[in-house]
Structures are given as C-alpha cells and as structure tokens.
Amino acid sequence: MNRATKAGPSGEAAPPHPDDHGTVYGPGARAERAAAGDTGHAIATAGLTKRFRGGHVAVDDLHLAVPRGSVFGFLGPNGSGKTTTIRMLLGLVTPTSGRCSVLGEPMPDGVSRALPRVGALVEGPAFYPYLSGEANLRRLDAADPRSDPRTAARRIGEALDRVGLGNAAGKRYRAYSLGMRHRLAIAATLLGPRELLVLDEPTNGLDPQGTREVRALIKEVAADGTTVFVSSHLLSEVEQMCTHVGVMRTGRLVAQGPIAELHAGVAVSVRVETPEAGAAAAVLAGFGLTAVSHAGGMATAELGDTPPERICAALVEDGVAVRGFAVVRPSLEDVYVRLTGEGFDVES
Amino acid sequence: MSSHETLAHAAPLRAAGPARAAARLLASETALTFRRPRHLALLAVLAVVPVLIGVAVRIASTDGDAGPIIARVAGNGLVLAFTSLSAMLPLILPLAVSVVAGDAVAGEASQGTLRYLLTAPAGRGRLLALKYANVLVFCLAACALVVVSALVAGLALFPTGPVTLLSGTTVPFAEGLLRVGLAVLYAAAGMAALGALALMFSTLTENPIGAIAASVVLVVVSQVLAVFPQLSALRPFLLTSWWSAFDGVLRAPMDTGRMGTGLLVFAGYAAVSGAFAWARFTSRDVTS
Structure with missing residues (x-):
C-alpha cells in the first residue's frame, strides 16, 4: 500500500467521512468534495503579519485565499514579502500575528499533518553536494515520518524520471548544472501524492528550455487536481499558467482573484x-x-x-x-x- | 478532526510506526556522518594516533632507559588502549565530536537543507532528538575506534598476558579487556556531554564553523582554568575535569565513586544543553 491511500488527492484525508453525514458518495462526488476541501481553500490566511526583530515588517495584514484546484500565481517585486509568506505557510517562520491554514490545518501547529501532503520548493534548491541526486531524495524521504520506505525506491525513481533526471540519478549533486539542480528540487516536491505544491520562483535562473519544461510540468500536475501555489516575478510566466493571482507590494496584498477579473480592472x-x-x-x-x-x-x-x-x-x-x-x-x-x-x- | 481519524484507519502503512520511521531517519543521519569525507579524515586520525603512540613507545623501550609509563605499555599491549585514551581525551576526541555535533544543525542551515528537512516534514523536536542520537553514535564509535586501533597495535607490538593495574593488583587478560570496554563507555559518555553542548551551539547559529569553534574553545579554556590552583574551586564544575576519571577502571576495586560523579556531571551538562537547544530550535525562525 502506498501513501495515496493515506492522504492522497482522492480525498480520504481532507473532507469529513461520508458516513458522518449518513450519505454515501460515489467516487465522483468524493473527488469533487476533495477538490472543494474542508474550507474550499488550500491556503487561507487572516491578518497574517510578520515583524522581524529590528522592526522590519515583511508581511503586513495578509488575507490570502487560494482555492483548491487553482494554479495561484503569487506576484510581487523582490522584497515584497512573498518568501516570508511562504515560509510562514510552511511553518518555518512563526507569524507575529494573524492566522494561516494549509489544507485545512492551522500552521505552524499542524505542520506534521499538513506538510506530508504538500510539496515545497523554497528559495531555490538546496541539497548535499557530496550525495547523488537519488541519495538526496532518499534522505528527504527518510525525513518524512509518514512516507513508506518500501515504496521509496519506486517513488524516487518516478520523481526523477518525471523531471528528466533518470539518467543523472547516480551523479553527485555537486556535478549538476543549475538546471539539473532545479529539476531535482522539483522532483523532491513530487516524492509522494501531493494535494498542494508550493513553488517559490521555480524557474529562477533556468534557460528558456528549462522554463518551458517547468511550466509544462506545473500544468500537468495541476491537471491531476493538485493545487499549485507559485510565486514569481515573471509576469508572462504567471499569465501563461495561472488561473488565479495575488499581487504583493511592500508586504501587503494589493489584489487577488481569478486572472480574468484582474484584467477587467484595467x-x-x-x-x-x-x-x-x-x-x-x-x-x-x-x-x-x-x-x-x-x-x-x-x-x-x-x-x-x-x-x-x-x-x-x-x-x-x-x-x-x-x-x-x-x-x-x-x-x-x-x-x-x-x-x-x-x-x-x-x-x- | 476528521483528517486524524481517516489517517489512522487508512494506514497499514503506518504500522511501520513512529519508531521505524525514526530509525530510518537516524540511519540516514549516521550514513551522512560516516560517509562525509571530512568526518572520515577525522576518524582516520583517531585510528592512526594510537598506532603512532605504540610505535613511539616501541622505539623508546629499546633504549633501555625508559620511563615508568613506557615500561608499563611495553610490558603489556593492552595498556596501550588506556594510554591512547588518556592521550586523546583532552583534545583530539573532543575536536572530532565538536566537528560532528557543531555541524549538525548549523551545517544544514548554512547549506539550506534544513528548510527542506523541516518541510518534509521531519518535525523540529524529532529532528533535534535524532541529531543527538547520531552524535551519541559518533561518540561511541570514535572512542571505540581509538581503543580498537590501540589494541590491534598493542597486540602486534608488545607482549600480552595478565594486566597489572594502577593499584598493583594483577588481573587476567580477559578481565583487562572488559575494563577497556568500560573505559570506552565512560569516555563516550564524557564526549556525549560535550556533544550536547556543541549541538546547542549549533542551534544558535547558521555558521557551522562558529558552533565548532565555540565548542573547542570551551574545551581548551576549561582545561586552562583547571591548571590554576587559585581556581581549584571551579574544577568540579568543569566538564573537562571529569573525562580522565575513566582510569577508575584501572583500580581494584574500581573507583566507581569518582566515575559515578563524573557520569552525573555529564548528565547535567547534557540535560541543560539539551533543554536550551530544544527551546531554541523548536521556536526559532528558519530563514536560511
């Protein structure tokens, strides 16, 4: 048995048990409910604020709502608070005030319940240079207490194939090109069935070919019903792949909604x-x-x-x-x- | 919460259980520690120094007019194990332990891998506990390596037989080996206390060299302080004062009183450092 049965996008984990309502749902209805989720939002924040020591307010009163199943483009200039927001969503940074929830779990308290269902790429790839790509993924998989060691080899192989690193699996990370490093980081987000991918600048530093591949991969993942939250400062990229956008400016969210509605404003x-x-x-x-x-x-x-x-x-x-x-x-x-x-x- | 329940039912895979998952991450930690070139170089030094001591003693003993320590080692290969431990406990072993434990968290932070471990999610308390478990494994392995290397060199270079203890009693060779084993455990406990301290430094910084240096400086300074008779009141509170008490196993009966106090001091250092590390690591913002 693999992880899919535990917390897969088939919706076993997120919505309440069908029996709780005395209703029997068909598989179709189940999938629909999974897409809607508990709250209908893969990510929701209310008044989220982070003030770092020294007084700098990186994120100020953020009210973010990322619908399940959307590809949400998180836009903003460098230094506008995108990465700090992502770090709060992933439980790496504790908010000064406000609340945030990921897949219906409050963060940072629900880290152990939410994050096994989330694949994350934060501020570029980071791996052990003296380990191979495959060994690096094995290490990350071992860190997740809910991943099944018996399926690890298969899942790692699949993730590497999916990003086109199958042939470089045994090569040391040190010898990887920038593009390959990026792909490995994306492979790490695909180690298990995910309900949400959080990708911070996934195409930063990639050549046009690599950028196109990453975009195609994101579309493919989104087509399976996974919510994708992708931060970027590349507008054309967001325009091409996102259904929704949120725009940050100096720590504040200045607009969010379906991409078409944003266009309608001008x-x-x-x-x-x-x-x-x-x-x-x-x-x-x-x-x-x-x-x-x-x-x-x-x-x-x-x-x-x-x-x-x-x-x-x-x-x-x-x-x-x-x-x-x-x-x-x-x-x-x-x-x-x-x-x-x-x-x-x-x-x- | 429904997600809890469903996770609980849907999970023959979780039959694996938290203990197995923890064992898997610990195995990953130790593999990382013992495969890293830098750590292998340190272990090589730990293995070579006892051999060098053995060879030096062998050469000195042929001079005829050797001192009492040399005569003791030259008289029985087993003694080289104790000599090596006492030669390496003040600095070389603490240096190796500081490198591994000081790097444990700060190294991951500076490399950026800490954020990926935490979003895996490894769990902060769990990761810290397993990092310390890995430090314990390393301490034991390092002390055992010194002694095994010394025994191999000692048996190759010198005669063997019943061992004469510091107190003058002679015990059979097998009992001598048992006492060597106890000395290794005691030395490893002393190193583990230092490891906890270095791990705490490691949670305070994103610079592994800083954590390693802080730990080594602490070792050197406390040994310097112990030299001054005016500061003798400090001595019982210094971690380093208790490391050499492993030689209690060389007395008959064994000096369990002094060793017991030493173990208590080690436990105290480990508990306080561990509590600080825990408080810091479970609450800190990971921005690297």
Whole structure:
C-alpha cells in the first residue's frame, strides 16, 4: 500500500467521512468534495503579519485565499514579502500575528499533518553536494515520518524520471548544472501524492528550455487536481499558467482573484494609426470616449462599452485615412505595474 | 478532526510506526556522518594516533632507559588502549565530536537543507532528538575506534598476558579487556556531554564553523582554568575535569565513586544543553 491511500488527492484525508453525514458518495462526488476541501481553500490566511526583530515588517495584514484546484500565481517585486509568506505557510517562520491554514490545518501547529501532503520548493534548491541526486531524495524521504520506505525506491525513481533526471540519478549533486539542480528540487516536491505544491520562483535562473519544461510540468500536475501555489516575478510566466493571482507590494496584498477579473480592472483602449490623428481623435471624442489623445500619427482612447466596429465604420465614413486600427487589451504587466508601481526603488 | 481519524484507519502503512520511521531517519543521519569525507579524515586520525603512540613507545623501550609509563605499555599491549585514551581525551576526541555535533544543525542551515528537512516534514523536536542520537553514535564509535586501533597495535607490538593495574593488583587478560570496554563507555559518555553542548551551539547559529569553534574553545579554556590552583574551586564544575576519571577502571576495586560523579556531571551538562537547544530550535525562525 502506498501513501495515496493515506492522504492522497482522492480525498480520504481532507473532507469529513461520508458516513458522518449518513450519505454515501460515489467516487465522483468524493473527488469533487476533495477538490472543494474542508474550507474550499488550500491556503487561507487572516491578518497574517510578520515583524522581524529590528522592526522590519515583511508581511503586513495578509488575507490570502487560494482555492483548491487553482494554479495561484503569487506576484510581487523582490522584497515584497512573498518568501516570508511562504515560509510562514510552511511553518518555518512563526507569524507575529494573524492566522494561516494549509489544507485545512492551522500552521505552524499542524505542520506534521499538513506538510506530508504538500510539496515545497523554497528559495531555490538546496541539497548535499557530496550525495547523488537519488541519495538526496532518499534522505528527504527518510525525513518524512509518514512516507513508506518500501515504496521509496519506486517513488524516487518516478520523481526523477518525471523531471528528466533518470539518467543523472547516480551523479553527485555537486556535478549538476543549475538546471539539473532545479529539476531535482522539483522532483523532491513530487516524492509522494501531493494535494498542494508550493513553488517559490521555480524557474529562477533556468534557460528558456528549462522554463518551458517547468511550466509544462506545473500544468500537468495541476491537471491531476493538485493545487499549485507559485510565486514569481515573471509576469508572462504567471499569465501563461495561472488561473488565479495575488499581487504583493511592500508586504501587503494589493489584489487577488481569478486572472480574468484582474484584467477587467484595467480599461481596454482603441488605437488608430493615421496621418490625420487630429481628425481621428475628434471622431473618438464624438463617441464620448474618455482619455482621448493624439500624437505623431496615432490617436488613442479608452474604449469603454462602445463596439469597436462602429468606431471603425465612423472613421471611414468621415474620410479619415485609417492605416491601422487596434483594440488594445492590457497585459498582466500593465495591471501589475499599476498595482506595484514603476521603477527600481526598494521600498521598505 | 476528521483528517486524524481517516489517517489512522487508512494506514497499514503506518504500522511501520513512529519508531521505524525514526530509525530510518537516524540511519540516514549516521550514513551522512560516516560517509562525509571530512568526518572520515577525522576518524582516520583517531585510528592512526594510537598506532603512532605504540610505535613511539616501541622505539623508546629499546633504549633501555625508559620511563615508568613506557615500561608499563611495553610490558603489556593492552595498556596501550588506556594510554591512547588518556592521550586523546583532552583534545583530539573532543575536536572530532565538536566537528560532528557543531555541524549538525548549523551545517544544514548554512547549506539550506534544513528548510527542506523541516518541510518534509521531519518535525523540529524529532529532528533535534535524532541529531543527538547520531552524535551519541559518533561518540561511541570514535572512542571505540581509538581503543580498537590501540589494541590491534598493542597486540602486534608488545607482549600480552595478565594486566597489572594502577593499584598493583594483577588481573587476567580477559578481565583487562572488559575494563577497556568500560573505559570506552565512560569516555563516550564524557564526549556525549560535550556533544550536547556543541549541538546547542549549533542551534544558535547558521555558521557551522562558529558552533565548532565555540565548542573547542570551551574545551581548551576549561582545561586552562583547571591548571590554576587559585581556581581549584571551579574544577568540579568543569566538564573537562571529569573525562580522565575513566582510569577508575584501572583500580581494584574500581573507583566507581569518582566515575559515578563524573557520569552525573555529564548528565547535567547534557540535560541543560539539551533543554536550551530544544527551546531554541523548536521556536526559532528558519530563514536560511
């Protein structure tokens, strides 16, 4: 018997026993309930605050809600409190105040119950340089009191194969390239069946090929119903793989929700490329659009609810020479910069 | 909590039980300790020094005009075991124990592996306890290695036979071996007390060299303090004063009183250091 029967994503562990309710659930219903979980949230925090000795407030009154089954992108500039938050979620750092729970278990008290179901990569890979990749994973597996030694060899082999390190399993960690080190750290998060993966900057320092592989792996894991909580400062990455995002700025959460809703907060604009920018701007203003401006062969305005095809028709009707016409949707980067501010200043 | 119950039923695999899981992590710890090149080098030193002492004594004894200690060793191979222990207990053995125990937590922290062990989750108290168990294994192995190496060298270089004790009584060779075994256990207990102290230093820092140095400095300073007659009142409270009491096994009857007091002092040091280490390690923020 392996760990799956104990605390797998099949939902034996998280939801209350079906019998408690006098109802018999089919396997489908069970899986659904597992996805919903006790609280519906894989991670939930309330007023979570960490003030380090010396007074620096790294995380300030954080209310985070990560739905089960989501791929949650945790965004923020360097130093915005992402890693400290992750350390509190994993019981490495004790909050100054506030509460947090992971898979329905309060942290840090529930570490021994929650963490066997959580795979974590925190602040980059760290292993014993004089041990092989495989021996390193064996050591981590031995540290988990709930892992089954009889299936260890199989699980370790599978995890290494999954990240493409099968052939380098016996090589010393010291001889691994940066990409291989990263893969080994990801393999460590896949040692057992997990309900939640917490990945802190999983693609930091990887080449484009490695980045793509990690993204594909995350999607694959998420497709099995595992919740993935991934911190990053790479927006394109988050945009490509996440269903939800939370944005941190100087220790505070400035936005969170499904990625589509975040986009909705920023106006879509229309852009007309024309030699008669002034005339085009007049047409845009005629529709009652806001933020109309024109300069250097370009007229722009916020689109609002106006159908773009009507604007296009009106421009042609008025004899404006249209060279290009575009509806510009804000990228996540626009949203992010609006929320976190521009520039390189480290805010404290 | 339902997750508790379901975990409990669903688990023939947990039949393995906490004890087996702890044994597995301890095995992992000892494998790590005894495979690490640095520690192997230390163990090699521990094995070689008794041989060097034996060879030196052998050369000196042919001079004819050797001192009483040399004559005793040259007269019986078994005595080399005691001589080696008393030569190595003041510094070489404590150094080896400090390296292993001082590195135990701080080394993992500086390497970053501590955060992964704790999120595995190894459990803080459990990890600390098993780290100390591993230190105990190392102390015993280190003291045993010194004595085994000394016995092999002693038997190869010198005659064997009944052993004359410090008190003048002669005991059979087999009983001599038994007394050597007791001396090893006593010495290991003394080293284990130092190991607890070094482990405590190890929980206070993320720099393993700092923890190792603190422990070695403590050993040297307390032996220096013991030299001054004006400070003789301090002596009973110093850990290092009690290490040499293993020679109680060389008296007939054995000097169990002094050795018993020594063991109490060791236990006291271990308990206080362990309590501090526990308090610190189970509450500290792991930010490395």
